Amino acid sequence: MIAAEPLFRAEGLSKRYGGVIALDRADLEVHPGRIHAILGENGAGKSTLIKLMVGVVAPDEGRMTLQGREVAFARPAAATDAGVVCIFQELSLIPDLSVADNIMISHPPTRLGMIDRRRQRAIAEQALHRAGAGDIHPRALVKDLPLSRRQMVEIAKALARRPKILILDEATSALTASDVSKVFEVLKRLRTEGLALLYISHRMHEIAELADECSVFRNGRRISTFAAGTKTDAEVIELMIGREYKHAFPDKPVRKSNGRPPALQCKRLGWGDRLKDISFSLHAGEIIGLGGLDGQGQRELLLALFGVLRDCRGDILIDGDTVKIDSPVAAKSDHIGLALIPEDRKTEGLMLPMSVRDNLSAAAFDRFATFGIIDRQRQSALIDEMIRLIEIKTASPDLPVSALSGGNQQKVVIAKWLMNRPRIILLNDPTRGIDVGTKQEIYRLLRRLADDGAAILLYSTDYDELIGCCDRVLVMYDGAIRRELAGAEITERALISSALNVDDHEPTEASVG
Amino acid sequence: MSDAMASQQAHRGIAMLRRIDPAVAASFGCILLLLLVGSLYSRSFLSPDYLLQQLKVASFLGVIATGMMLVILLGQIDLSVPWVVTTGAMMACAVASHGTAGVILAIPCGILCGAAIGFLNGIGVAYLRIPSMIITLATNAVAQGLMVAYTGGFSPQDSASKAMRYLATGNVVPGLPNAVLVWAIIGAAAIWLLSRTTFGRAIYAIGNRERAAYLSGIDTRRVTMLAFALSGALSAFGGVLLAGYASKAAQSMGDAYLLPSIAAVVLGGTHILGGRGSYLGTVAGVVLITLLQSILSVMQISEAGRQLIYGAVIILMLLIYGRQKV
Amino acid sequence: EPETVKGPAAEPECMVPWAGDTKFFKFPAKKGPYRVALANGYIANTWRIQMIQTAKAYAAQPEVKAKLKEFKVVSTGEDVPAQISAINNFIDSGYDAIVVNAQNPTAFGPVIKRAKQAGVVLVAFDNILATEDAINVNVDQKGLGELWAKWLVKNVADGGKVLEVRGVAGTSVDTDRHNGFHSVLNGSGKKWQVTEVVGKWDDGVAQKATADAIATNGPFDAISGQGGDTGIVQAMLDAKHKMVPFGGETENGFRKFCAAKASEGLKCSSAGTGPAQVAVAIKVALAALEGKVVPQSVKLPLAVVEDPNFKKDQDYFPAQSDNFFVGNSFPTCGINFTAQEIMGQSKENQ
């Protein structure tokens, strides 16, 4: 459909990992001045394609051309030099360096062989502004920034490299709506400047807003490429998952009060100045959402409940009894029964090099060990059951989790806690970077768990999720619960306005994609 | 149904394959190679007597390296080995001089002293979050200080008891030195501990990513502390065995065990940053180091040459099989 | 600045000059009591601990104590610069004499210069200083090697296989003893086949090395060990090696074996100079301060006991630790510590 010579072309790219075919003779054309979206289920091979493109891994077969010349980048640095820049799904920022250092890591301005920090800082500031993240201090250490800010730094870093082709592999997955809109403006501007953009995301509405053309991948192959807007969401999703697509969210049952005390209740919970007088109750069978802009204390609230934070004020009641939770060990004990699905699966949820078996066991030793001695049979039985139940795609439970795709890794994190049969489940953005199909499975799973009597507290950066999944939503702002929404009150408009701490009846200026 | 069966079998197959670590296999290969090269120099390197004696000597290092391995699996290191070994030996001998009760309590007391120092290391690492490399260095200095003061101040009794001697040099099973038996038992216990207990799995989990382990509700601090205590206890037990072997305890008897124990663990394929490694590998590493030292020791070359060859051979062996994956 | 004078020394029986051409010093007499320091290096082995115990015991003897205003001991560990700095500090702090067990014989040039300028008496012992500007209380290390070799030559009829267990490589003591040992063997006219292993003067290391040597190169017809000799005999026993003539150091444990196993063929020459030589060094330092004539290089007698003369509770002490170094008496200097004195002295102190 586009006549002009493509800027970049890949032909017959394949990549095998042991028995797994990650990419199977895939091809792709990228044109300047266009945004090309790539869609596909978890494990479809999207990230693998990108890694081949920028030389992180070498293809088993196939060839790539850039501006008509054949290329094979040996290292990411070589790709960067040639103008192919990627923001990887796994962030590639260096935690102990400053934001400015990170942005200019590969080509800093130098004077007399030393880095010219003054100029570096100026360039970095400029790049941050271009990425719409002027609020980030260039001297701040990356490790001190929340995840959403880090992703903005990634984007600034990519921009500072003056790319010809910019690849974003789920670069917006941790961003809040307002950040996303800023990033989109930047991307659109880059498009007019003639850049070629490859955009990978699981968020359909982002793609609808942004893309000029879309390619759908399935099982390592490119299934279809079409101009954006020529297919409905449902059609696209069916292409992705290869079967018929049903309604995204399970029905919410009408919950009847049974007069029992709430499974979890907070009374005036506080922590430093990050959490202020949080009070709410969560009943068995209920799913409560936590909303609000990122970084308003949601993460801290979950951590406080899970016993990670010290010196918390206020009370936490489980089944009506005040309890003291001072560690995850206490939190998961039988009489409390908490579970926390953490935010960052790579560093907090998983031991990446260890097997699926070990990861699934880590939180639930008590279920198959007596006096600390593991009953192998019981362990295997439980694990096999859980892998079936959650439908984790792995050749064997003895494979390292690092070999699973992002979505399946996330399933392992959830399954790990389900192994322990928790009664109260705290989830910190569990569907980040997860494809629609898997998301649906997770939604159904959450509802099923709730129906079976679990109490669920779900933080999500995705408003659709809050609307579709939750019985009630607590919107947080600046460490406090700004508003509680229930039932039909949970609308995008209500969520956004309370997140921005403005009155519901005034129009909001935040545009959501 | 049959599908499930087949997949189960496939799982087992993969599990088995994964258990035979190529690094472990290669390190056992290197042992054979070393013996062959040695036999070119003298046939006696292949004699059962010599090999058994090497196993006996290796068992001291083996016991100590077992503790070191636990700690390395955590991603930590224990530099207090030298003086914990000495403390174990000297305290056992000291207690042994106090009548019958002393003789009975000698070995447990020695081990307990080591465990106490290890415990201190563990508290420092786990609860005070001091890097293990430095806190163990400090406790090593303190243990040395205690032993020097003790030797100078209390006219120590440093002869090993009969039991200690028997444990290190006797034969319960004819032909097999007790020390080797002790190592075999400790080794079996270590394998069991590492693979079949929650404690062992927790060690691997912490070594891979402590933060994730903590958030999984593993009491990472207690596990770390216990691992260090165990390391201390095993070092001290190594000291007790050594004292039995030499029939006495002496000040600097632990000096020769620090670097070899680290080298043995790493030669055995355990990752120095923690989380990966098998005990069988450590066994191979210990035997390798012991054999290498022994063969070099009797070859009539200058000490300078010995050191050169020792270093070069370790590097060569690691290059053969110890390379990290990229 | 001492003046170089003619001998003999003030106490000629004790302060025997090293050689015929050894200089004699006469320092300007200072008024007592004196501030004396002992700059030790490594401390964490039995020999050094015993040495420090002896130094303390000697300094506490009434007639010595009367001459001392202060006696300070500092152990600086293995590295030479720390010991050099300690001596510098002692000089700067105005000590009258410094006794040193040097970590390295050649490294102290600059310090010796400074001590000389400051008029501080510097006395080295055990590991001495390669200089003519400081006083050395000298053990004849080469002579020790020679003595052991002579013993083996005498006791093994027509040569054979010898196991030589050496000390710490790279040190002068090890090399001197080794050279002395070999020069005598080579000159003996008998055929010797020497197997060398490194024992590092440590029982454990020596025991292992010996065990290996016996298993691969044994059996041996004679053995010599620079240290760790208890371990060496232990390894022989463990390997059921026949008892053979042995030239070794003065560890109590070794001498116990020598006495017990002599009938089985363990014919020993046990020689060395125990840690008590520190007392001689202090004595020489005090003499120099008092303005008495002292040799620049004092030759210490070797404490030699040879088979069949091992006497209980005189040459060895069954009740004492194996690690205890015997040979603590220098009768010509009036220094005669018994084991009980050295080990017991501190008990009252604690």
Add this chain to the structure above:
Amino acid sequence: MTEWRFWLAEQRGTLLAIGIFVAMFLIYATNHPAGFSANMVQTAANKATLLAFVAMAQAIVVITAGIDLSVGMILTLTNCLASWIVVGTATETALGVAGVLGTGLVCGMINGAIVIFGRLQPIVTTIATGAMYYGIALFLRPNPGGSVNETLADALTGRLFGVLPTSLVTLTLVALLIWVPYSRSVVGRAAFATGSSEVAAYMSGAPVRAAKFAAYTLAGLLSAIGGLFLTFFSYTGEAAYASGNAYTLFSIAAVVLGGVSLMGGRGSAIGAIFGALAFRTIGDLLFVFDFDPLWQPLFQGLVLMLAVSIGAFGLVRVRNRLEWFG
């Protein structure tokens, strides 16, 4: 205002090291019998400079999340070499110095090459190369001895203008000429990046290999400067195994006291220098306090323990337990 806070956060480790050192040195100086004199400062400076060079070497490697257990042996090797070749006329001496520094450089390059291209774990690699370097040192100096150009030696261990210890001046110069440019160069920053997260650094296109190679090479060079200084200080060469090992272990202690993170990515060689000065002062404290000689090692151990535990006090302020895991 915020700029100032960022600067403070960056320099916290170094400032703490300076604080510890100043406090200790004040205790030492005020109790010194000779008082705060030029002699006393010179003595302390000469002794500490040596360790400071080795600590700088260690710090540069530790920043890349590696470790170099061969620094002490490179020091020993270059000391032995210098005692042969840094003699004679000015030209000969200059060539000798160049030769010694070049040797250190090559040793470091060997370490770097093995770690990078052999993909071996630094800990055991440098244990092995350390043995080899010691072997060579022993070849060079089977006995202590040799000599050095005494004019140069005296100049570099003496005083400038009668007050300023030349060794401190040299140390400052080396820090300014090596560390400052290095830490601000692209490669230096890549070294920090590598230590902080090697994968991220690689993905970001930072020159990871060059950074590691440069770090080990510089470590070799700095150790060689240490070895050279040892020669100037002692006028001789000696292949002393125990002392080489001691320097290696001390360098780790100094680096930690100097606020360099053993996990890599954080710290500075300046901090390590002050860590070394502080560590050396621990030894000096013996001199001014009247301890029974046999209790001195214990005292030293306890002070070291205390010093390394100071960092743990920050733990009280940590209110998010996840921060334990860095």
